[in-house]
Amino acid sequence: MSNPLTPLAVIESVASSSPLKARLHATDYPPTVRVALLRQADARTDLSKAGHDFTSGSNDGTIPTLTNNGGAIASGVPVQLLFWGSVWNLASTSPSAGEIATAVQSILAGPFMSGLVQYGIDRSPFRGALVVTLPAPPFQPHTFSDSDVEGMVGTLIDDGVFPEPDEDGGRIMYVVIMPPGTQYEGDPAVGGAHWYFSSGSVVDVDHAWYAWVGNHDIDSMTKVFGHELVEMCTDPEGDGWTVDGQPDGLNEIGDICNKSFNPLNGVLLENYWSQVDAACILPTAYSLKRFMRSKGFDLGKGVRPHVPPNGSVRAVMGIKS
Numbered sequence: 001m002s003n004p005l006t007p008l009a010v011i012e013s014v015a016s017s018s019p020l021k022a023r024l025h026a027t028d029y030p031p032t033v034r035v036a037l038l039r040q041a042d043a044r045t046d047l048s049k050a051g052h053d054f055t056s057g058s059n060d061g062t063i064p065t066l067t068n069n070g071g072a073i074a075s076g077v078p079v080q081l082l083f084w085g086s087v088w089n090l091a092s093t094s095p096s097a098g099e100i101a102t103a104v105q106s107i108l109a110g111p112f113m114s115g116l117v118q119y120g121i122d123r124s125p126f127r128g129a130l131v132v133t134l135p136a137p138p139f140q141p142h143t144f145s146d147s148d149v150e151g152m153v154g155t156l157i158d159d160g161v162f163p164e165p166d167e168d169g170g171r172i173m174y175v176v177i178m179p180p181g182t183q184y185e186g187d188p189a190v191g192g193a194h195w196y197f198s199s200g201s202v203v204d205v206d207h208a209w210y211a212w213v214g215n216h217d218i219d220s221m222t223k224v225f226g227h228e229l230v231e232m233c234t235d236p237e238g239d240g241w242t243v244d245g246q247p248d249g250l251n252e253i254g255d256i257c258n259k260s261f262n263p264l265n266g267v268l269l270e271n272y273w274s275q276v277d278a279a280c281i282l283p284t285a286y287s288l289k290r291f292m293r294s295k296g297f298d299l300g301k302g303v304r305p306h307v308p309p310n311g312s313v314r315a316v317m318g319i320k321s
């Protein structure tokens with residue numbers, strides 16, 4: 001299916017003059033890494049379902065419960081792509097920065113995020129894409145750690161390329177796209193992660209939210225992007241929405257649904273957990289029913305015509321008491 005969005009014609013490059021700084025995880029939370037394990041592509045690509053949501057059971061077949069821990073969530077927070085390394089400026093790089101940026105814009109513009117309304121989250125706009133040539137990505141060895149990624153994003157904030165998270169326009173979800181030939185330190189099976197780091201000064205600490213997506217084929221990268229996106233929105237700092245009874249690091253809404261993949265407007269994505277559906281979902285269309293249920297309406301009574309005293313007819317929704 002052709003993509004209705006205009007691909008990015010030009011992705012600007014940015015080079016920082018500052019050296020890469022080592023940055024530490026905040027100490028008020030354990031430096032847990034949120035992971036998305038890559039799995040074999042699902043054979044189910046049932047296009048006959050186009051226009052209807054894809055649904056599946058949770059990975060282990062149970063119906064989990066979620067807890068809102070009262071901490072940070074990311075509603076309507078823009079997504080900034082950072083393609084790390086000058087290799088992204090080469091036309092021969094595959095998948096290309098343009099392909100990935102186009103897929104990300106399609107994901108953000110479409111119905112994918114519409115199931116997050118129930119968690120208090122509005123869709124994220126696309127903020128832009130940059131190729132970051134300096135600080136350079138890790139070359140020797142070709143492995144990277146979370147703190148490498150944090151160091152790069154933090155350097156750009158320190159240099160004023162982006163505002164501090166607590167400044168005007170500074171609340172951003174940074175998604176770093178790793179270059180070919182790199183893999184996650186210690187565990188090449190990890191396809192992506194999201195977390196936060198402390199930015200600003202010692203007296204004015206604030207938290208920058210980021211994810212990284214490892215370099216693989218385009219399908220794997222879009223699946224990981226979608227997984228980290230929904231988890232970063234619902235639980236950017238580990239104290240938002242978490243799944244009860246799951247181990248830390250595997251207790252977010254993507255983790256319990258990462259066995260089901262489906263195409264949406266030509267982009268492969270993973271399902272994520274929807275509490276109001278009691279299922280893993282991949283919304284392919286906007287559902288008024290889900291939206292109303294997300295807002296606490298009891299659809300058991302349905303929508304019924306109601307004739308008010310002035311005689312005009314309007315629809316009234318039964319509200320759960």
Ligand SMILES: [Zn+2]
Binds near residue numbers: 227231252255
């Ligand atoms: Zn995850």
